[in-house]
Amino acid sequence: MYMIIVGAGSIGTSLIDISVGEKNNVVVVDANADRARDISTKYDITVLSGDATSAETLREAGSERADAVIVTTSDDAVNLMVVSIAAELRIPAIVSVVNDGEHAGFFRTLGAHVMENPEDVVAHHLYNAVKRPNVRDFAMLTQGTQIFRLQISESSPLIDRSVEEAIAREILPECVRVVAIEREGEPTMAIDDLTILSEDVLTLFALERVSDELVEKLSG
Numbered sequence: 001m002y003m004i005i006v007g008a009g010s011i012g013t014s015l016i017d018i019s020v021g022e023k024n025n026v027v028v029v030d031a032n033a034d035r036a037r038d039i040s041t042k043y044d045i046t047v048l049s050g051d052a053t054s055a056e057t058l059r060e061a062g063s064e065r066a067d068a069v070i071v072t073t074s075d076d077a078v079n080l081m082v083v084s085i086a087a088e089l090r091i092p093a094i095v096s097v098v099n100d101g102e103h104a105g106f107f108r109t110l111g112a113h114v115m116e117n118p119e120d121v122v123a124h125h126l127y128n129a130v131k132r133p134n135v136r137d138f139a140m141l142t143q144g145t146q147i148f149r150l151q152i153s154e155s156s157p158l159i160d161r162s163v164e165e166a167i168a169r170e171i172l173p174e175c176v177r178v179v180a181i182e183r184e185g186e187p188t189m190a191i192d193d194l195t196i197l198s199e200d201v202l203t204l205f206a207l208e209r210v211s212d213e214l215v216e217k218l219s220g
Contacts, residue, residue: 001025004061004091006052006082007072008035011097011118015072020045027061053081058089068093076103083112146206149182154198156220164192173214175207 001024005012008030016039019026026045029052030036036049050057058069069086071079071094079096080103086094087110094112098104101116108114141147152158157171166172178190180203187203188194196202204210204218 001067002062002065003027004029004058004063004066004069005072006030006069006079007074007097008032008039008047009072009074012072013039015070016043016045027066029057029061053078053085055085055089058082058085058091063089063091066091068095071096073097074099076100080106080110083107083110087111144208146208146210147179148204148206148210150202150204150215150219152196152198152200152202152218153220156196156198156218158196158202158218159198159220160195162193162195163190166196171218176210176214177205179203179205 003019003024004027005015005019006029008016008028012028012030016026016028020043026043028036028039028045028047029050030039030047031049031051033049036047039045040047046061048057048061050060052058052061052071063069063086069082069091071082071086073079073082074097076099079098083094083096094110096107096112096114097118098107098114098116099118104114104116158166161169161171163172163178166178172178178196180187181190181194181196182188182201182203183197183199190202202218
């Protein structure tokens with residue numbers, strides 16, 4: 001895949017590392033000359049030090065053959081301008097970081113896929129690592145939805161109950177569903193009649209933020 005990555009800050013640099021590692025054809029655009037030089041030294045890719053809010057810069061980056069542009073700067077005004085130009089240049093896939101969730105609608109109107117509030121995502125992950133030790137691999141999704149893995153102890157009210165029974169008895173609230181169960185290191189898709197056992201690790205999807213009290217209750 002031919003990808004144009006705009007911004008070589010912390011998010012952009014991680015994305016570059018992943019994209020190059022997966023053998024994609026990557027071009028990076030960053031307005032900071034020092035960052036651009038660092039990236040060009042570290043990776044065998046094309047790096048442009050320039051203003052990505054200029055259509056000419058995106059054309060120089062290869063917009064006519066690009067499969068995707070991913071915008072990662074910390075300035076939503078810059079990101080929105082780049083998204084707008086990318087849409088005009090008809091780049092097939094447009095993805096952007098949105099630092100302020102209130103701006104997300106503007107990006108979506110232009111056809112961009114968005115990653116909202118990346119700093120909040122990191123903050124939630126760190127909070128859960130400390131406050132909820134039984135929670136693993138926590139991720140914030142769009143519009144406040146969450147997905148996470150939860151290890152179940154012997155004192156959990158879910159023990160020896162099926163997923164279906166846990167829902168019927170309202171142990172699992174309407175906004176939370178079990179999507180997978182890992183047992184002795186082997187994951188399986190959750191089915192209604194599968195009985196939950198101690199030390200199972202459940203993958204849970206929630207339509208809204210799950211409280212600390214509910215996590216403690218379910219984990220036991």
